[in-house]
Amino acid sequence: MTFPRLRHHLAAAGVYLLAALLITWPLVTKLTTEFTGFGYSDAYEMAHHIWWFKYALQTGNDLFYQSMLGYPNGIEGITLWAHPLQFFPAWLLAFVMPLPAAYNLSILLSLVLNGLALYWLALYLTRGQFGPALLAGLVYLAFPTMQGHLGAGHAGLMVQWPVPLFLYALFRLSERFSKRRFVLTALLFVMSTFGHTLQVIYVLLPVSALFLFRLTLRREWKRLARVVPALTLGAVALGLFLIPVARATLTSAAISEAGGAVRYSADLLAAVTPSFFHPLFGQLEYTHRVLGINIDEGYAYAGLVAGVLALLALWKMRAARWWAALGIVAYGLSLGPLLKLLDQPLRLHIAGYETFLPLPGALIDALPLLNLARTPGRFNFTLALAVAVLTAFALAYLWPRLGRARWPVAGILAGLMLFEYQAFWPLPTTPAFRPAAIEALAERDDIRAVFDVPWKNLVAAKQAIYLQTVHEQALVAGQVTRITPVDPAKLTLLQETLDPALLNEAGADLVIVHREYDDNGHLMARAREQLGDPIYRDDRLAVFEPPDPANPAQFTALPMQDEAVTDQTDAYVYAPATGWALFEATLEAQQRTATLQLDGIQIGTWTIDGEQNLRVPLPLEAGYHTISLQVDPPCPAAHDAALRCRAVALSDAAFGSLVEDDFRPVPFAGGVTLMGARPADVTDNRLAVWLWWRFDEPRNENEIRFVHLLNAAGELVAQVDTTLGEREAGEQLAEIVELALPHDLPPGLYRAYAGWYTYPDGARFPVLADVPGSESAYVLAGEITIPAR
Structure with missing residues (x-):
């Protein structure tokens, strides 16, 4: 097998650069002033994290702890550890160029490298045929799934180039073992997740599983023996690499409870549906109905050109069948847990009941760890790989048969493919605005933190962390991914009251209202009422400086x-x-x-x-x-309209x-703890006693909670003894127990005690602390003075 020379590789890189510039047009004209992606995309979030790497290195901050978010405690940023290629080389470029240029150039570089990596794999698979490999790389670079995520600002997911190189190394290792090939295969397995960790589910898992299944079915035991240890080493190394991230990921509600497997799955017709932003195909009404609002995750158009070539490869090339199987499996998984048609789950009516059609993806959605893959549409990155390789096989079959017409035909096919794949024209971009008044805030040292509202609007939240790259002040909220981990109670109360005392207690010395996301202008109106006139205002933002509070924050x-x-x-x-x-x-x-x-x-x-x-x-x-x-x-999210x-x-x-009040927990034997108690008041001759219990062990109906009221002589004057029923371990209970007082109860000091006993033997639970009443196996809940009546 003879590979093309260096000049061919350079020519391929040039072609892919031109293709990347064409796909992203007019980005090249806005490199320093706008970010790739829609206004709702992750572009601002990615830009912030790129800035943070640069800022942390300049100031000596911890790269993986966002000390300037979630003021005053900071936010754990260890998840950034898991995605080194999501922000590199962008953060390095940010030292010598504006932030937008660093971000945009890194995305363009990823596109070019994606094409080159697939080109290299295709050269191997087609035994060095330059033309077929060149066009295969073009298919991979421009595949609609790539372009959909380009619009979403998913910079990390654009880093697909390690995957074709991993497959190249895997094929070479299966042919002949060497230490170099072994280590390279394991290393590229790990690197394939450096753009986004979940690539291990969306790409590595189906690719590796089908590769091993193919060798097993063919009984190629020697090849299998060569690759399994390398894959095992890669998996172990990846597991060790992700250990610091695992705890943060599994305990983060923003990741583990995000959901969306149905919403972010592909439609059944996605493979035959071009973009509704396409200058020509966008006129087709069905494109809107199929893709809906899911062009970011659901765009998986295989294309007429690539589709016909894939069918030709499947017909003429035996080696293409496994790649076709890989594409079919990936596309099937991309459909998610429920079959969708026209962007809606397909509803079935069986024996008078309405239901949905489950798919194999439902199994993934139910399995631990795999259920973190909340966006099944991303399995179409594997479809892109399969379609590109099938294109290479088809062209390898056609290439010697086309003779002198091969390059004109290749040029026509490339042009048609790029045209029909085009997702956007022009590419959506987001302005990298830097108001001078916001920049000036970086010079102030009297600002503890900035509070951006509305905090719960996901787009405003991304805009807020981008603005931190301009004013360089700490934020009360902020996030590393998806949503902020800061207590929603804190953020909601601050936003809904804009109380200067609460803002001062939270360290919010500035409030920025993101006016584009202020519904009906109610936040602006409240800010003026509570905080006075803004110190800066434009069409996007209004900046308020809260006045000094007259009193400390109240309940x-x-x-x-x-x-x-x-x-x-x-x-x-x-x-x-x-x-x-x-x-x-x-x-x-x-x-x-x-x-x-x-x-x-x-x-x-x-x-x-x-x-x-x-x-x-x-x-x-x-x-x-x-x-x-x-x-x-x-109530269920979806139910029959005839039901209520x-x-x-x-x-x-x-x-x-x-x-x-001070809470002083008192433990009882049997796993019961009185966390807090107080006699509240006497109303209508009834004494209310407030109790707070914690149950570390299950409770049953034969265990009785009692509250007794004793006079100064220790005599019982009122009581309530009752079961609290069955309770599970870990439950708590806050209750009010009302004691009916005798009408002739004399004035004086009375003490309320609480405890537990079992029925019917009356054996009290021992108190495991030296507190008043413990010698009698109950706890003093409090004292109350009954006045003369």
């Missing part, structure tokens, strides 16, 4: 707003000190279970049948808290004022 609550709860509704509170706050609400439903959670921990559950008033004492540490009311089971889900009606939700 603040934002009650639940929903009137009909079908799943979950949240309230948020800020407590300046540790203590209790009474939550009250009225619920109405028909045989529905409702639970109340405090910061994700269940503290109460009720079966609502009719109207029921809730009164729950909330034990609050100083800081921000989320109180959630959940309906169990929640029974919601829980919510009204009169409110919080009392904060009652400061």
Whole structure:
């Protein structure tokens, strides 16, 4: 096999550079002023992380800890460790050129390298035929899946070039073992994930599995024995490399609970659907219906030119069959857990019931670790690989038969393919705006942090972290990926109140309103009311400097707003000190279970049948808290129109004022802990005692919780003994126990005690701490003075 010379390789690189410039036109004219991608894309987020690498190296900050996000604590950025090629060489280029140029040039470089890497693999597979390899690289570079992610600003996913090189090394190793080939195969296996870790699922897993299956089916045991150890070494090395990232990934709700497997899967017709942004094919109505709003993840058009060539390869070339199988498997997985047609899950009606058609992707969505792949459409990166190789095989068959016409034909095919693959014309770009007033903020040393609103708008959040590259100040929020890990209770209360005292407590010395995402201008109106006139304003932004607060931050609550709860509704509170706050609400439903959670921990559950008033004492540490009311089971996301889900009606939700208290947990034997307690008040001759329990072991109906009221002489004057029913380990309970007081109860000092015993033997749970009442196996909940009546 004779490979082309260096001049051929350089010519291929030149062709791919021209193709990259054509696909991304007019990016080359905006290299320093705009970023590749739509306004909603990840371009601003990627730009921020590129800037952070440069800034951290210049200032001595930890590269993998975002100390200037999530003020004052910072945000763990170890996930950046997992994607070195997502930001390199962009961060290196950022030292010598503007940030947009560094970002855009790195993407153009990735496109060119993608083409060259596939070209190199195709040279090997076609035994050195330059023309077929050149066009195969062009198919891979320009494949619609690549272009869709180009518009989404997914810089890391554009780094596909290690994959063809990994396959080249794998083929060479299977032919003949050498230490060099062995190490290179394992190294390229690991490097194939350096653009994005989940490439291991979307590309490496199907490619490697089918390669091994092919060798096994052919009983090529020697080849198998050569490649399996290299793949094993690569997998182990990748696992070790990702150890620092694993904990952060698996515990991050932004990643592990993101969902979207159906939304981000490909449509059944995606392979035959060009872009609705195409200058010609965009006129076809069905392109809009198939791709919907999912051109970023769902664009997988195989194309007429490449499609016909792939069929020719499948017909004429035996070696093409495995690549066709790889493409079919990848495309099948890209369809996700449910079959979609015209961008909607296909609905089936069976025996009067409506259901959906599940696909093999549902298995991936249900398996641990594999379910992190929430975007099945990305399996089409493997489809791009298969289609490009099939194109190479077809052209290798045609090449000697075309004679002198081969290069004119190749030029026509390349032009037609590039034309029909074109996703955008022009390429969407996002402005790299740098207002002088925002730049000037970098010179100020009296700013602790900047708070950007609306914080929950994903596009505004990306714009906010981009602005940090301009003003170089810490942010109250901010994220490394997808959504901020900062407490939503804190951010929501700050945004909805814009209270100068709360902002001061949070260190927010500036507030930036992103006006494009301020619905109905209500944030601007509130900011003017609370903070005065902005110190800077343009069409995009308004910057406010909060006045010094007259008083420290007070207890603040934002009650639940929903009137009909079908799943979950949240309230948020800020407590300046540790203590209790009474939550009250009225619920109405028909045989529905409702639970109340405090910061994700269940503290109460009720079966609502009719109207029921809730009164729950909330034990609050100083800081921000989320109180959630959940309906169990929640109403389904999709149900028959003839059916109605029974919601829980919510009204009169409110919080009392904060009652400061110290919580001193007291453990009992049997895994019960009294976390906090206080006698609250006497109303209508009834004493309310607030209790907060934690259950480390399961509870049953034969275990009795009691509250006894004793006089100064130690005599029992009132009591409530009752079971709390079955409780699971890990549950908590905040409750109000009301003791009916005797009408002739004399004035004086009384003590309330709480404890547990088993029924029917009456054996009390020992108290495992030296506290008042422990010698009698109960705990002093508090004292109360009954005045003369």
